[in-house]
Amino acid sequence: SAVISQKPSRDICQRGTSLTIQCQVDSQVTMMFWYRQQPGQSLTLIATANQGSEATYESGFVIDKFPISRPNLTFSTLTVSNMSPEDSSIYLCSAGGGTADTQYFGPGTRLTVL
Amino acid sequence: QKEVEQDPGPLSVPEGAIVSLNCTYSNSAFQYFMWYRQYSRKGPELLMYTYSSGNKEDGRFTAQVDKSSKYISLFIRDSQPSDSATYLCAMSESSTGFQKLVFGTGTRLLVSP
Numbered sequence: 052s053a054v055i056s057q058k059p060s061r062d063i064c065q066r067g068t069s070l071t072i073q074c075q076v077d078s079q080v081t082m083m084f085w086y087r088q089q090p091g092q093s094l095t096l097i098a099t100a101n102q103g104s105e106a107t108y109e110s111g112f113v114i115d116k117f118p119i120s121r122p123n124l125t126f127s128t129l130t131v132s133n134m135s136p137e138d139s140s141i142y143l144c145s146a147g148g149g150t151a152d153t154q155y156f157g158p159g160t161r162l163t164v165l
Numbered sequence: 166q167k168e169v170e171q172d173p174g175p176l177s178v179p180e181g182a183i184v185s186l187n188c189t190y191s192n193s194a195f196q197y198f199m200w201y202r203q204y205s206r207k208g209p210e211l212l213m214y215t216y217s218s219g220n221k222e223d224g225r226f227t228a229q230v231d232k233s234s235k236y237i238s239l240f241i242r243d244s245q246p247s248d249s250a251t252y253l254c255a256m257s258e259s260s261t262g263f264q265k266l267v268f269g270t271g272t273r274l275l276v277s278p
Contacts, residue, residue, distance in 0.1 A: 052211075081263060082264070096265050096266070143209070147261075148261070153214050153262035154211075
């Protein structure tokens with residue numbers, strides 16, 4: 052298995068600002084992902100964080116809004132840029148492969164944009 | 166039409182009941198199936214994963230996959246109040262769980278003492 056931590060666990064931000072969320076895995080993993088879970092809804096994949104190269108974004112998500120970094124096999128960041136109230140959501144990091152036998156999730160970051 | 170359909174519930178049962186949670190899907194390329202449990206204000210916790218049709222058992226939990234009907238189920242025996250949570254099914258076109266997952270909307274389960 053893999054144990055995943057995220058920082059911050061929650062934040063309240065002002066419109067127009069940016070927030071960077073950190074994801075740390077306790078072992079080396081092949082794949083890392085970022086999902087969004089809007090209130091009362093299920094999880095939607097934002098992007099795959101690729102180690103050493105640009106992230107792969109899903110339809111409807113763009114790099115300028117959600118820049119992602121993955122400098123090594125255990126760490127990734129997601130930035131939510133130029134935030135609006137519509138960005139209020141839970142952002143979840145997941146990881147799998149390598150020493151992890153399947154895909155595991157972090158505890159999430161609860162973001163509220165005023 | 167969503168790729169994965171799941172009844173949002175809530176599903177209310179008394180303690181000790183057998184619970185059946187289900188998902189249907191439309192994408193015949195899905196071949197890896199997972200169930201996560203999510204408590205309020207927590208991240209999804211992996212319960213079970215399976216590749217191929219058939220049954221897989223782990224303690225009080227049994228996962229069942231019927232690819233011919235595009236239908237998966239999770240059974241919980243002897244349900245406990247601590248099982249009260251939202252249960253999410255997830256699927257992947259990959260033969261492993263390391264790739265993109267498509268989730269159902271989740272079924273909220275309430276087990277009363």
